[in-house]
Amino acid sequence: MNRSTSAVSALTMAFCGKGGVGKTTTATATALWLASQGKRVCLLDTDRGHSVPRALGLNKADIPVNTLCNTAVNLDIVVIDATKFVNVVEATQNLGWGMDQYLAQFPDDKGLIAWADILNGFFGAPTDIVTLEKFVVLVGFLVELQDKDYDYIIIDVEPTAGLERLLSGADRMSNSILKLSKQSGFFLTLLGAKMPHVRDYLVGSYIKEADYYTGRIQWAVAMIRAAAFFLVCIPEEEPIRQTIDVRELITGFGGKVAGCIVNRSRTPGALQPNHDELIGLLKSHEVSILHSSERPQMHVDPDDKRRALQDMGGEICKHYSL
Secondary structure, eight states: OOOOOSSOSSEEEEEEOSTTSSHHHHHHHHHHHHHHTTOOEEEEEOSTTOOHHHHTTOOGGGSOTTSOEEEETTEEEEEOOOOOOOOHHIIIIISOOOHHHHHTTOOGGGHHHHHHHHHHHHHOOOOOHHHHHHHHHHHHHHHHHTTTTOSEEEEEOOSHHHHHIIIIIHHHHHHHHHHHHHHOHHHHHHHHHHOHHHHHHHTSHHHHTHHHHHHHHHHHHHHHHTSEEEEEEOSSHHHHHHHHHHHHHHHHTTOEEEEEEEETOOSTTSSSTTHHHHHHHHHTTTOOEEEEOOOGGGGSOHHHHHHHHHHHHHHHHHHTTO
């Protein structure tokens, strides 16, 4: 598989699909196997359920969010979550904070969140703040990881709606912010009459650096779009039909579907009368399919579970020549 892109040295893989089909298990298994083979791997957990630590047999309370954590030899994980903050209207109008106190919530790249929050709070800009919060954190880590010489970056993506927001929402957000940064003079004049400290901030460094911050978002979107996407499903009608929808979403923006892992596969025709028909739906969309059977060891003690996960990951990596 071609590992080169214009911006990334590591091979980036994204595992996506309907919730509850083993997506996190599959992503974690792949990461464990690659790490066991001496490859440096970083696994990014962007699913709101934050199931990667549990899949690794770790206590979620011991894995701080938005922190690069080493969990095994060659394997680091990051649990991505939104940045918690007090919005600008609440801070300045209800709590009586000054701008310095409000802005202290947003170090480094997170200043983009403050900027979008202000535009949203005072100008009604159509900005999805929650998605931006989470995505800015992801952007920061994707940039940071490029200097750490990883062989693989694996992203456990939220279910279908989350993937769509990740790919299209970021573009809309950055374009909206860029547009407002160039066309907000009238609003800034009105705002300055009532809240000159907010106006001074908006015409200051962040609005002047709109190209820089939105450029980082667009770079990260391009990196994700260039990833090898793996669809994960189970041989049931709704998950398979949703998997086909996800495939169309990915190919619609020019992405590449590297394969589809069908978990809990059974002998064709056994126990589930329409098994063959459902798998045929996937095959008709020219998806390379790997059938992964149940592994009872995953439900016993942690050591057996990790070995079963690693075995599953080896099956995936060998099938797709990773």
